[in-house]
Amino acid sequence: xxxxxxxxxxxxxxxxxxxxxxxxxxxxxxxxxxxxxxxxxxxxxxxxxxxxxxxxxxxxxxxxxxxxxxxxxxxxxxxxxxxxxxxxxxxxxxxxxxxxxxxxxxxxxxxxxxxxxxxxxxxxxxxxxxxxxxxxxxxxxxxxxxxxxxxxxxxxxxxxxxxxxxxxxxxxxxxxxxxxxxxxxxxxxxxxxxxxxxxxxxxxxxxxxxxxxxxxxxxxxxxxxxxxxxxxxxxxxxxxxxxxxx
Amino acid sequence: xxxxxxxxxxxxxxxxxxxxxxxxxxxxxxxxxxxxxxxxxxxxxxxxxxxxxxxxxxxxxxxxxxxxxxxxxxxxxxxxxxxxxxxxxxxxxxxxxxxxxxxxxxxxxxxxxxxxxxxxxxxxxxxxxxxxxxxxxxxxxxxxxxxxxxxxxxxxxxxxxxxxxxxxxxxxxxxxxxxxxxxxxxxxxxxxxxxxxxxxxxxxxxxxxxxxxxxxxxxxxxxxxxxxxxxxxxxxxxx
Numbered sequence: 001x002x003x004x005x006x007x008x009x010x011x012x013x014x015x016x017x018x019x020x021x022x023x024x025x026x027x028x029x030x031x032x033x034x035x036x037x038x039x040x041x042x043x044x045x046x047x048x049x050x051x052x053x054x055x056x057x058x059x060x061x062x063x064x065x066x067x068x069x070x071x072x073x074x075x076x077x078x079x080x081x082x083x084x085x086x087x088x089x090x091x092x093x094x095x096x097x098x099x100x101x102x103x104x105x106x107x108x109x110x111x112x113x114x115x116x117x118x119x120x121x122x123x124x125x126x127x128x129x130x131x132x133x134x135x136x137x138x139x140x141x142x143x144x145x146x147x148x149x150x151x152x153x154x155x156x157x158x159x160x161x162x163x164x165x166x167x168x169x170x171x172x173x174x175x176x177x178x179x180x181x182x183x184x185x186x187x188x189x190x191x192x193x194x195x196x197x198x199x200x201x202x203x204x205x206x207x208x209x210x211x212x213x214x215x216x217x218x219x220x221x222x223x224x225x226x227x228x229x230x231x232x233x234x235x236x237x238x239x240x241x242x243x244x245x246x
Numbered sequence: 247x248x249x250x251x252x253x254x255x256x257x258x259x260x261x262x263x264x265x266x267x268x269x270x271x272x273x274x275x276x277x278x279x280x281x282x283x284x285x286x287x288x289x290x291x292x293x294x295x296x297x298x299x300x301x302x303x304x305x306x307x308x309x310x311x312x313x314x315x316x317x318x319x320x321x322x323x324x325x326x327x328x329x330x331x332x333x334x335x336x337x338x339x340x341x342x343x344x345x346x347x348x349x350x351x352x353x354x355x356x357x358x359x360x361x362x363x364x365x366x367x368x369x370x371x372x373x374x375x376x377x378x379x380x381x382x383x384x385x386x387x388x389x390x391x392x393x394x395x396x397x398x399x400x401x402x403x404x405x406x407x408x409x410x411x412x413x414x415x416x417x418x419x420x421x422x423x424x425x426x427x428x429x430x431x432x433x434x435x436x437x438x439x440x441x442x443x444x445x446x447x448x449x450x451x452x453x454x455x456x457x458x459x460x461x462x463x464x465x466x467x468x469x470x471x472x473x474x475x476x477x478x479x480x481x482x483x484x485x
Binding site for chain 1: 375377378380381382383384385386387388391395396399400403476477478479
């Protein structure tokens, strides 16, 4: 049996003392090539969980093992970790002052130390993958939401990550623009990219997920294959949540 | 009584020009130092570390909460006395380059405008949505890199208009240095008016020169603002 790419042990996050923790004792793992979809109501802790993985949120206690090494270790190089974990945000968070091209090359040149030429070559290839090579010289404010999110995916992919985190990638999009983004995510899943996806798109979960986790009130309440969770949930709470959103 | 501003400008051009040069030198130096102080002050005040944050806050508040004229007078008269009391030495007025207090006023103006610029820069940085920093860190940029390549270039565009305003204020406020005998444009006005008795001509001329100086600067800064505008972003009159 191979070691999981990511293993989370007893993870806990409390934002403020005297407040209920956002995450209480999370244990989970993600194998290489696996697509894990995390669902749950807003405020359940699913985004916090995702953000703990690349330490955009600093966990209170617990362990996060990436390729067997604890990333919460003070000696662990956090910036090195982040080059290996791509992140796609709900609000895209494209750098508004840079062209699409430079949004993608910034990390390649400044973090990975590639030459501008090499970086632009990679950026162009990833833009082709998300079908936006004609937008290389546009600025983020000139793109539609769907295009912006595809650039967001391209920016993360260009770093050649081992794991991709998606934080509600389609929640800020107009309904007719969701499809294009989902299509790319499904393509990535087919190419065996390891992905952790927080989403309300049950279609994507059914189509592409290997496993679905239902997070409620800071704990993983239920975990299983898409069929198990989406069509035949065990807990009353999961059933209630699914009824409300489907 | 006749008004002959043009004749006055021609006749006393060497006096006026030497005053203008001093004013420009003081302002350029103070703007430069002030910008550095402002950036440091802003980053200090934004720091999570109290050892950095508190000195930043104290510096900014002291210089924003006392009159500039008092600061200039303090530097020129009280500060030398303070030094002499502490080191038990005789008083030397014009601490840095006797007898002119040129550098004294450059220091005061730099510290003063630096405090205002710090607040402008800090407000500019905090106006950038949090997601920009998150995205920058998520790609693997360090905090200083994220500041340099992502946050500051965006903040810069927010900061430019109020900073331009501060530069113009600085030029106008620099006239206060004439009270401590720095031979700036206003000082020249006071001497010329006393020597020639052409009060109207003098102060019309001085006013015109200040106006031309600040007006052309503000036009220049407006051009820069337009040039560095981000396509598709913000509200503009055209397009």
